[in-house]
Amino acid sequence: MEFRDLVKKRRSIRTLQAADVDKEDIKDIIKLAQYVPSPMNIQVARAILATDKAHIKVWETVLAKVIPLTKKENLMRTKQKIAGFKAGSGTLLIYLDKGAVTTLQQKYPLYAENMPQYALEEIGMFQYVIWLGLVERGYSASLQHYNPLIDDELAKAFHVPRDWQLISQIPFGLANEAINSRNLMDIDLIFKAFSE
Numbered sequence: 001m002e003f004r005d006l007v008k009k010r011r012s013i014r015t016l017q018a019a020d021v022d023k024e025d026i027k028d029i030i031k032l033a034q035y036v037p038s039p040m041n042i043q044v045a046r047a048i049l050a051t052d053k054a055h056i057k058v059w060e061t062v063l064a065k066v067i068p069l070t071k072k073e074n075l076m077r078t079k080q081k082i083a084g085f086k087a088g089s090g091t092l093l094i095y096l097d098k099g100a101v102t103t104l105q106q107k108y109p110l111y112a113e114n115m116p117q118y119a120l121e122e123i124g125m126f127q128y129v130i131w132l133g134l135v136e137r138g139y140s141a142s143l144q145h146y147n148p149l150i151d152d153e154l155a156k157a158f159h160v161p162r163d164w165q166l167i168s169q170i171p172f173g174l175a176n177e178a179i180n181s182r183n184l185m186d187i188d189l190i191f192k193a194f195s196e
C-alpha cells in the first residue's frame with residue numbers, strides 16, 4: 001500500500017473480531033518500529049504482545065478494574081466497549097523503559113529535564129509505526145489507556161521489568177464496526193509557510 005493511502009486508512013477501530021495472528025508478523029512490525037527516531041538513540045520504547053489467553057487476561061483485568069469505577073448509567077456502554085477489544089486477536093502493550101531515561105539524564109545533565117518529554121515523543125512515533133504496520137497487514141486497531149489501573153496486575157502476569165512503565169494498549173483484530181468519516185481541521189488553521 002502507498003504510504004499516503006496507509007496514513008489515511010489508519011483509524012481508531014474499537015469493535016473488533018478475531019483473526020489468526022502470526023506472531024512473527026507482529027514481531028516484524030516491532031522490528032520496523034525500532035527504526036523510529038529516539039532521543040540520543042537511547043531507544044526507550046518496549047512492547048509486549050498478548051494473544052490468546054494473555055489477550056483475554058488483559059481485557060478481563062481492564063474490566064475488573066474499570067467496572068467498580070464506572071457510573072451505573074455507563075455500565076452497559078463500558079462493558080460493550082471492553083468486549084469490543086477483547087473480541088480482537090491480540091493486544092500490544094507499549095512500555096517506556098524509565099531506566100533508559102534515567103541513564104540518558106545522567107549522561108546529558110543539561111537536557112535532563114526534557115528527557116521525559118523526548119521519551120514520550122519516541123513512544124508516540126513507535127506507536128504510530130506499529131499502528132500503520134498493523135493496518136498494512138489488514139488489521140484494525142486503536143490506542144487505549146487503561147494504565148495505571150492495570151499496571152500491577154499485568155506486570156505480575158507478564159513478568160514486566162520493574163523499570164518499564166505502561167504507556168498504552170493497542171488491541172487489534174479485524175474491524176467489526178462501520179468506519180465513519182473524520183473531520184480534519186482546515187489546513188490554513190494548522191499550517192503556515194514563510195520564505196522570509
Ligand SMILES: Cc1cc2nc3c(=O)[nH]c(=O)nc-3n(C[C@H](O)[C@H](O)[C@H](O)COP(=O)(O)O)c2cc1C
Binds near residue numbers: 142143182
Ligand atoms: C495520545 C493519544 C491518546 C489517545 N487515547 C485514546 C484512548 O485512550 N482511547 C481511545 O479510544 N482512543 C484514544 N485515542 C484515539 C483518538 O481518539 C483518535 O485518534 C481520534 O479521535 C481520531 O480518530 P482516528 O484515530 O479514527 O483517526 C488517542 C489518540 C492519541 C493520539
